[in-house]
Amino acid sequence: MTALLLSLERLGAGYGAGHKALQVVWDVDLGLHAGEWVALVGASGAGKSALVRTIAGLNRPFSGAVRFSGRDLASVPAHARVRLGLAAVLEGRRLFTGMSVRENLLLGAYGATSPEAAERLAQVETLFPLLAARRDQIAGTLSGGEQQMCAIGRALMAEPRLLVIDELSLGLAPAVVDKLLDALIAIREAGTALLVIDQDAGIALSGADRAYVMRTGRVVLDGIADDVLGDPHLQREYIGL
Amino acid sequence: MPNSNPEPGRLFPAVPLAAAAAALAAAGLILDVYWLRILTGAFLFATVAQSINIIVGFTGYPAFGQVVFFGLGAYAVAIATADLSTPLIAAAVLAVAVGALFALVCGPPLFRLRGHYFAIGTLGLNEATKAIAANWTRLTGGGAGISLPLPTGSVAANGRVFFYAFLVLMLAATAAVWRLGRNRFGYACRAIRADEDGAEASGINPLFYKTAAWTLSAVFAALAGGFYAAWQNYVDPSTVFDMDIAVKGFVIFLLGGPGTVFGPVIAALALELVSTAVWGNLLTFHLGAMGLLIMLTVLYLPQGFPGLARRVRPALSRAGA
Amino acid sequence: MLIVQALINGLLLGGLYACVAIGFSLIWGVMNLINLAHGSFVLLGAYVTVTLNERFGIDPFLALPVVAGTLFLIGLLLQRYLLNRVIGGSVFSSLIFTFGLNMLVINLLLLAFTADVRGITVPYARVSWHIAGVFVPMTRAAVFAVAVALTAGLALFVNRSRLGAAIKATSFDVDAARLVGIDVDRIYAITFAIGAGLAGAAGALIAAVLAFSPVLGDAYTLKAFVVVVLGGLGSIPGALAAGLVLGVAENFASVLIDPGYRDAVGFALLLIVLVVSRRGFYGKRFYAELKS
Numbered sequence: 137m138t139a140l141l142l143s144l145e146r147l148g149a150g151y152g153a154g155h156k157a158l159q160v161v162w163d164v165d166l167g168l169h170a171g172e173w174v175a176l177v178g179a180s181g182a183g184k185s186a187l188v189r190t191i192a193g194l195n196r197p198f199s200g201a202v203r204f205s206g207r208d209l210a211s212v213p214a215h216a217r218v219r220l221g222l223a224a225v226l227e228g229r230r231l232f233t234g235m236s237v238r239e240n241l242l243l244g245a246y247g248a249t250s251p252e253a254a255e256r257l258a259q260v261e262t263l264f265p266l267l268a269a270r271r272d273q274i275a276g277t278l279s280g281g282e283q284q285m286c287a288i289g290r291a292l293m294a295e296p297r298l299l300v301i302d303e304l305s306l307g308l309a310p311a312v313v314d315k316l317l318d319a320l321i322a323i324r325e326a327g328t329a330l331l332v333i334d335q336d337a338g339i340a341l342s343g344a345d346r347a348y349v350m351r352t353g354r355v356v357l358d359g360i361a362d363d364v365l366g367d368p369h370l371q372r373e374y375i376g377l
Numbered sequence: 378m379p380n381s382n383p384e385p386g387r388l389f390p391a392v393p394l395a396a397a398a399a400a401l402a403a404a405g406l407i408l409d410v411y412w413l414r415i416l417t418g419a420f421l422f423a424t425v426a427q428s429i430n431i432i433v434g435f436t437g438y439p440a441f442g443q444v445v446f447f448g449l450g451a452y453a454v455a456i457a458t459a460d461l462s463t464p465l466i467a468a469a470v471l472a473v474a475v476g477a478l479f480a481l482v483c484g485p486p487l488f489r490l491r492g493h494y495f496a497i498g499t500l501g502l503n504e505a506t507k508a509i510a511a512n513w514t515r516l517t518g519g520g521a522g523i524s525l526p527l528p529t530g531s532v533a534a535n536g537r538v539f540f541y542a543f544l545v546l547m548l549a550a551t552a553a554v555w556r557l558g559r560n561r562f563g564y565a566c567r568a569i570r571a572d573e574d575g576a577e578a579s580g581i582n583p584l585f586y587k588t589a590a591w592t593l594s595a596v597f598a599a600l601a602g603g604f605y606a607a608w609q610n611y612v613d614p615s616t617v618f619d620m621d622i623a624v625k626g627f628v629i630f631l632l633g634g635p636g637t638v639f640g641p642v643i644a645a646l647a648l649e650l651v652s653t654a655v656w657g658n659l660l661t662f663h664l665g666a667m668g669l670l671i672m673l674t675v676l677y678l679p680q681g682f683p684g685l686a687r688r689v690r691p692a693l694s695r696a697g698a
Numbered sequence: 699m700l701i702v703q704a705l706i707n708g709l710l711l712g713g714l715y716a717c718v719a720i721g722f723s724l725i726w727g728v729m730n731l732i733n734l735a736h737g738s739f740v741l742l743g744a745y746v747t748v749t750l751n752e753r754f755g756i757d758p759f760l761a762l763p764v765v766a767g768t769l770f771l772i773g774l775l776l777q778r779y780l781l782n783r784v785i786g787g788s789v790f791s792s793l794i795f796t797f798g799l800n801m802l803v804i805n806l807l808l809l810a811f812t813a814d815v816r817g818i819t820v821p822y823a824r825v826s827w828h829i830a831g832v833f834v835p836m837t838r839a840a841v842f843a844v845a846v847a848l849t850a851g852l853a854l855f856v857n858r859s860r861l862g863a864a865i866k867a868t869s870f871d872v873d874a875a876r877l878v879g880i881d882v883d884r885i886y887a888i889t890f891a892i893g894a895g896l897a898g899a900a901g902a903l904i905a906a907v908l909a910f911s912p913v914l915g916d917a918y919t920l921k922a923f924v925v926v927v928l929g930g931l932g933s934i935p936g937a938l939a940a941g942l943v944l945g946v947a948e949n950f951a952s953v954l955i956d957p958g959y960r961d962a963v964g965f966a967l968l969l970i971v972l973v974v975s976r977r978g979f980y981g982k983r984f985y986a987e988l989k990s
Binding site: 230231 | 863864866871874875876879880932
């Protein structure tokens, strides 16, 4: 068995600290191998976003550990994780709204040299021609789907080994989501591992190798994507199937 | 925005507090002039802090320039007694009217702002009012200020009168805060603080409650200013519109625990006693010492004494949180 | 002619006001921190300039880089070790904290320099150009030129450099900035240091042409405030335009109504703008909206 690229070990997560702390995730075990596409499904309130923020390093784990390439990330601050190869797209896209598409993308390669960044920019623009067309447009004026492309493109500029995407399809039209999924397939083909989180099981699982299902903060189901998709419990609980 | 909910009576049960109030009242009879002054000052700042408690602690609007009402009340009383020779009671009523009217008029435009912008809007309001007071010489005496007629009677007797006047004012303000923690009006204010848009969606009219809360807070601040004018017999723009008063009120509000009922009272007494003991003699560093205290409070006691208590006694905090 | 002279004087003063404001604006825009001690930093710069001038005979314009550098370092240390802990707090906890800091610095300045009004009279202070019937004092023109140059320099830095891009990004979305690899703590420290350095530079310019005393600190903070709100948070051209407007408005009020109303003009403008439009003249979409 190949080593795990990302491993969550009995992870507890939530928001806040001290007496205001609010835990929303308990005891999550999750494993992802290099080059794999893993889906995480859960209704809103299931704790997915807290989990993503904890993986990205924006929130501290309440308990347990996040390991990347075997290394415990507890001592690695959020801004240092992208250097290790872990890039994340948060829910709501979170672009630098007042800056142009190009500026956003180039910031994605913050740690790289100018020539490297230019090269990566060319690759991202090939993957998302729309971003090339809208280079100088202010990011905040893009449509939802365009913003999501820009956010994913920005994350790709770091040449990550793992790309984590929270709420891939929220608020987007099906046609747009299809385009995004096609892009994700290409990204995976290029060797980047994917962790895609979504409320819609059908979307999250299409293209995925394995999947996890979360409900109210815990993993309730996991396995090969097709098996999970066919699980009667899942079909009962989630719209989109 | 401080997040703690008001805990009416939770920290300090009513009975020991009635005893404390009675003790203070009794103390007024036996203390000498020096201590009367110190406690009177504490009551004054406690009132200002409670005024801040209403608009900031309950409603969540950081009215940084709250001292504007203090100044308006002070000038109302000064002009009424010095220029118009009205009796003090009527002057106090005038102070209330002026403060309330000002809040009612300035509220709606300013309440379109939130957070930092609202805070600075109120600061600008205070500074503008101060500038007007300094320049409208015919009404206010300009920068030279107004001297009020001196009261008859001995210094000690007058000291006692003001001691009780401020004590009653402080208790009234505290009682108002206590009521706010228990009635629908206070509930609406807290809803606005927690989530204004959500409150509006639930049928609460934010502008009405915000303006009403500010008006209520203005009344207490104006009375504090009015009593202050009568107490000191002199007002001028840089004294009664001084941001230091607002900041001291804010520090007491923070120390006492935002949204609590009796916190501001305790904190005001503590602060006044400490500042007298520690740097009452540090004339040249008074400002700096106060500044240091403010910085330390924000750094180490952001939730005030209740926050400290929570950290020190985890069991209590878990029960109360 | 009096009007034109007042206009010219106002514009020259306005450039200086813009310089006072840009450091304040940078800190507010990026860190969401309204630094009420900004005026005290400006004065600190002015006093360091005066000291260098009186002890070593250094001209204020030459002292400016040194003064700016000193304030830069002070700002860096302050942010790293103190302000860092206060930034995440509530709106008025940072307001109150910087207010307390302001009190401390002003008190220290009072102890060191007393409340006496100070200033520098440079050897060339009397040189004045006579252009189209208006007097333009050379020193004031020089102050204006340096102030505008600093403003332009900041704009160039923020818009063209890599560090500037990181600072801008942080002002839009802190989490996203972290996720692209930006060390936000470091950015905050640098931003605050630059803001303090610019305040120091403004102080050096003030020392060259105006009289000052520690008690004027708050007035400068509030002028900075007015300029930022008028010009729109996040806009450097806006700060320049607003500075000029404020300078001219103050001068007109002083000449046409009464000198006592100088400061009141600023507040009046502030209140009007706040109530009419939060964005100010140039408030760009996505900048001014975020910070509330």
